Amino acid sequence: MITTVFFDLDDTLYDTTRLASLARRAAVHSMISKGLPLELEEGCSKLMKIIREKGSNFSNHFDILAEEVLGRKDFKIVSAGIIGYHNSKFANIMPYDDTISTLIALKRMGLSLNIISNGRAVKQWEKVLRLGLEAFFDNVVISEEVGAEKPERRIYEIAMERAHCNPDDALFVDNDIDCIIGANEVGMRTVLMNRSRKESRTDVSDFHIKALSELPALIEKL
Amino acid sequence: MITTVFFDLDDTLYDTTRLASLARRAAVHSMISKGLPLELEEGCSKLMKIIREKGSNFSNHFDILAEEVLGRKDFKIVSAGIIGYHNSKFANIMPYDDTISTLIALKRMGLSLNIISNGRAVKQWEKVLRLGLEAFFDNVVISEEVGAEKPERRIYEIAMERAHCNPDDALFVDNDIDCIIGANEVGMRTVLMNRSRKESRTDVSDFHIKALSELPALIEKL
Numbered sequence: 001m002i003t004t005v006f007f008d009l010d011d012t013l014y015d016t017t018r019l020a021s022l023a024r025r026a027a028v029h030s031m032i033s034k035g036l037p038l039e040l041e042e043g044c045s046k047l048m049k050i051i052r053e054k055g056s057n058f059s060n061h062f063d064i065l066a067e068e069v070l071g072r073k074d075f076k077i078v079s080a081g082i083i084g085y086h087n088s089k090f091a092n093i094m095p096y097d098d099t100i101s102t103l104i105a106l107k108r109m110g111l112s113l114n115i116i117s118n119g120r121a122v123k124q125w126e127k128v129l130r131l132g133l134e135a136f137f138d139n140v141v142i143s144e145e146v147g148a149e150k151p152e153r154r155i156y157e158i159a160m161e162r163a164h165c166n167p168d169d170a171l172f173v174d175n176d177i178d179c180i181i182g183a184n185e186v187g188m189r190t191v192l193m194n195r196s197r198k199e200s201r202t203d204v205s206d207f208h209i210k211a212l213s214e215l216p217a218l219i220e221k222l
Numbered sequence: 223m224i225t226t227v228f229f230d231l232d233d234t235l236y237d238t239t240r241l242a243s244l245a246r247r248a249a250v251h252s253m254i255s256k257g258l259p260l261e262l263e264e265g266c267s268k269l270m271k272i273i274r275e276k277g278s279n280f281s282n283h284f285d286i287l288a289e290e291v292l293g294r295k296d297f298k299i300v301s302a303g304i305i306g307y308h309n310s311k312f313a314n315i316m317p318y319d320d321t322i323s324t325l326i327a328l329k330r331m332g333l334s335l336n337i338i339s340n341g342r343a344v345k346q347w348e349k350v351l352r353l354g355l356e357a358f359f360d361n362v363v364i365s366e367e368v369g370a371e372k373p374e375r376r377i378y379e380i381a382m383e384r385a386h387c388n389p390d391d392a393l394f395v396d397n398d399i400d401c402i403i404g405a406n407e408v409g410m411r412t413v414l415m416n417r418s419r420k421e422s423r424t425d426v427s428d429f430h431i432k433a434l435s436e437l438p439a440l441i442e443k444l
Contacts, residue, residue: 034351075367076356079347087312125301129256134298145297 002189002222004165005106005215006156008174009117009124012193013212014095014131020056023088024048027062030084031077036069093130096195098213103136105216116159116172118143118150139163150174151182160186171219173212180205191218224411224444226387227328227437228378230396231339231346234415235434236317236353242278245310246270249284252306253299258291315352320435325358327438338381338394340365340372361385372396373404382408393441395434402427413440
């Protein structure tokens with residue numbers, strides 16, 4: 001019987017992809033408004049190119065964009081980008097429409113709810129707190145804190161230890177195929193969430209859903 | 223004749239000291255609300271003690287506070303502190319009551335207005351932009367960008383070059399005695415601003431004022 005559910009955070013409980021895309025657009029808009037001579041669409045595609053080249057965790061995307069366009073450093077314009085980016089993120093971070101109602105339904109079923117997330121501990125906690133989700137979760141396990149990241153065995157094992165459960169009692173929900181495979185390997189049952197219209201693989205997880213709202217009925221049947 | 227005025231930023235055009243104090247209080251409040259077992263006043267004095275010991279530019283004050291009180295790392299509580307701190311800063315940053323009206327009056331007198339500030343370029347620009355002040359200033363000279371900081375001669379000289387003025391045409395306004403002395407040494411006329419009720423030295427600057435609103439009349443007389 002399932003007693004314990006483990007959720008991924010980014011793109012599982014809220015729409016990181018949309019949030020980042022809105023924030024980047026807001027950043028470019030703000031940079032243009034302070035003098036970067038570009039059209040919005042052009043600026044957004046230049047920025048995306050820089051992000052693809054440098055990786056999304058690199059912290060100087062705006063510096064490079066300003067320097068590429070102006071041929072010199074411009075701290076005012078970089079600063080405008082950062083302000084636009086952060087204002088947008090703080091204003092727009094929110095759970096998926098069905099996240100809260102699903103979590104409430106699962107709590108009513110008496111389940112223990114937990115998060116297993118890859119990332120920097122303070123950053124991931126900031127998201128949990130800004131999303132207003134922390135009261136739903138018994139444990140939040142973040143890779144930086146435990147020194148192992150999905151799909152490494154150790155992070156799933158630590159999460160199960162903290163939740164006092166066995167793989168037989170555990171269900172793991174994630175949108176990422178590699179992380180699902182890691183959870184399979186420690187013996188958890190797995191649910192791949194795929195909100196996109198594109199088909200994704202159905203052979204790696206025990207179950208697959210299009211939205212979190214399908215979870216309560218799925219768990220009832222187990 | 224004075225044609226060009228150079229202003230310090232922090233604690234000259236807006237109240238940094240008050241802003242930081244509000245933000246630290248908001249941070250402690252937020253950490254307590256997420257489980258740090260302290261009274262607000264006690265938490266604020268513990269935090270101030272850490273800031274005095276580590277310096278205000280150290281970035282892990284909240285980590286140390288949480289660890290001191292709990293005897294272990296707690297990323298949730300650190301993250302709550304950071305959220306409280308930033309929310310408070312963004313919500314409360316504003317110019318002094320008389321900053322905008324004074325800047326308008328000086329612009330109407332045909333003066334060139336400029337900033338000379340010590341700090342990180344992007345951080346200082348963020349303040350200028352969030353304060354809504356950038357349109358008043360012809361040049362914003364920040365120590366990190368020019369590789370020299372007040373009271374070194376070089377930063378005043380660079381600022382005067384950029385503003386195309388001589389020391390005879392320049393007036394420098396700051397709340398910091400050392401920075402005033404530096405400006406004296408390059409031949410600028412100087413105004414020490416002291417908003418506090420405490421007396422400060424009156425022997426280092428050419429003029430001293432209690433509020434920015436005294437500036438237009440003072441410059442008229444020169």
